[in-house]
Amino acid sequence: MTALNTTATQATAAERLTAALIAAALGLTLIYTAGFANASTLHNAAHDWRHAHNFPCH
Numbered sequence: 001m002t003a004l005n006t007t008a009t010q011a012t013a014a015e016r017l018t019a020a021l022i023a024a025a026l027g028l029t030l031i032y033t034a035g036f037a038n039a040s041t042l043h044n045a046a047h048d049w050r051h052a053h054n055f056p057c058h
Helices: 013-036 037-052
Strands: none
Touching: none
16 A cells, blocks of 8 residues: 655645636626526526536426
8 A cells, every 4th residue: 555645735826816816707707698698598508508418408
């Protein structure tokens, strides 16, 4: 039996800031898209996603 030694590295402040900005941009994009999209457009997108991933929706 062998032991696996792993070490965790801490992210620098710049890496954390970059990750936070990317997450904020993604979140704002999702909110903007959902807020201004037509309801039928959102339904059709979700419906098509379900069919594309073989998820039962009917």
